[in-house]
Amino acid sequence: MRHILTAAVLVVIVTVIVAFILINANLLPTVASQEGMIIDNLLTLHLLVIAFLFALIVVFMTYSIVVFRRKPGEEGDGKYIHGNTKLEIVWTLLPLATVLYFASLGASSLYEITKPLDNELKIGVVGFQWAWRFDYYGPDGKVAFSSNELYLPKDRPVRLDITSTDVIHSFWVPEFRVKQDAVPGQRHPLRITPTQLGEFKVRCAEICGRGHAVMYATARVLEPSEFQSWYEQQLASSQEEGGDIVAMGAKVAQKYGCIGCHSTDGSPMAGPTWKGLFGKEETLADGRTITVDEEYIRRSILDPGADIVKGFANIMPNTYKDQISDEELEALIAYIKSLK
Numbered sequence: 001m002r003h004i005l006t007a008a009v010l011v012v013i014v015t016v017i018v019a020f021i022l023i024n025a026n027l028l029p030t031v032a033s034q035e036g037m038i039i040d041n042l043l044t045l046h047l048l049v050i051a052f053l054f055a056l057i058v059v060f061m062t063y064s065i066v067v068f069r070r071k072p073g074e075e076g077d078g079k080y081i082h083g084n085t086k087l088e089i090v091w092t093l094l095p096l097a098t099v100l101y102f103a104s105l106g107a108s109s110l111y112e113i114t115k116p117l118d119n120e121l122k123i124g125v126v127g128f129q130w131a132w133r134f135d136y137y138g139p140d141g142k143v144a145f146s147s148n149e150l151y152l153p154k155d156r157p158v159r160l161d162i163t164s165t166d167v168i169h170s171f172w173v174p175e176f177r178v179k180q181d182a183v184p185g186q187r188h189p190l191r192i193t194p195t196q197l198g199e200f201k202v203r204c205a206e207i208c209g210r211g212h213a214v215m216y217a218t219a220r221v222l223e224p225s226e227f228q229s230w231y232e233q234q235l236a237s238s239q240e241e242g243g244d245i246v247a248m249g250a251k252v253a254q255k256y257g258c259i260g261c262h263s264t265d266g267s268p269m270a271g272p273t274w275k276g277l278f279g280k281e282e283t284l285a286d287g288r289t290i291t292v293d294e295e296y297i298r299r300s301i302l303d304p305g306a307d308i309v310k311g312f313a314n315i316m317p318n319t320y321k322d323q324i325s326d327e328e329l330e331a332l333i334a335y336i337k338s339l340k
């Protein structure tokens with residue numbers, strides 16, 4: 001009995017210490033969504049149970065090794081013990097009850113983070129090798145414009161309808177905690193209610209080929225009023241009647257997700273920026289230098305593997321030649337030329 005009591009006290013002490021360490025270890029980045037808080041509560045509870053189980057096993061094991069070890073002169077066999085029905089019932093029922101409790105907690109949390117909410121903002125998310133595109137809907141319920149950054153209003157429930165155009169990807173923003181696969185031919189919803197303003201990183205959580213590690217996009221959480229004005233501005237510019245070939249090129253670049261890898265403001269992304277591209281001396285990976293003209297741009301789009309830009313990986317999709325019409329190609333070239 002004395003042994004059990006001592007061990008029990010030690011278990012409590014070790015549990016408290018391990019729980020304290022685990023909970024303060026900052027295992028996850030700051031949480032930035034309502035759904036994330038539910039998940040974090042679950043995790044905290046798990047960490048407490050983990051601390052207890054760790055203490056239970058390690059304390060009893062260490063205690064036995066130290067206290068019941070063979071002392072000098074002890075030559076006989078140990079005591080023979082067989083069966084203990086009471087103990088066996090307890091160590092079956094307790095874990096069973098714990099597991100069932102966690103299963104029901106898991107189910108109710110899953111229900112909480114996936115249930116439809118009022119006033120949801122619907123956004124389409126398209127993953128492709130190797131970037132993301134976000135489709136925003138107009139008042140008529142049709143896709144009005146696309147963005148390579150995910151803009152979200154703070155405190156408003158958002159429903160992301162996630163899909164892919166090629167292989168399976170997975171939409172993941174660690175600060176939002178929740179995750180959803182992007183499956184070709186299917187749309188899976190993911191619900192997020194952002195609670196923190198700021199910039200977060202969208203990642204792909206499913207190994208999806210050569211460019212998987214650079215499959216990033218920025219998620220920006222704005223005040224609802226700021227979001228509204230951004231949305232209205234984008235909506236207005238998408239509705240502008242533009243017979244203008246350059247304006248059409250900008251839309252084509254959105255449509256095919258080029259802007260997921262190419263910036264137009266000089267900032268580096270997975271691919272080289274388009275700013276100042278036309279007329280530039282481009283150094284290629286094989287050491288050649290080329291002056292960027294229309295022919296080079298056309299070849300870069302239709303056969304991206306032909307000239308690889310120095311410092312970049314050969315990850316640009318080589319499927320555009322089957323998708324982009326001649327008219328769209330001319331518009332793209334005109335658009336890239338216009339980005340001085």
Ligand SMILES: [Cu+2]
Pocket residue numbers: 127128130168169170204205206207208212215
């Ligand atoms: Cu991916």
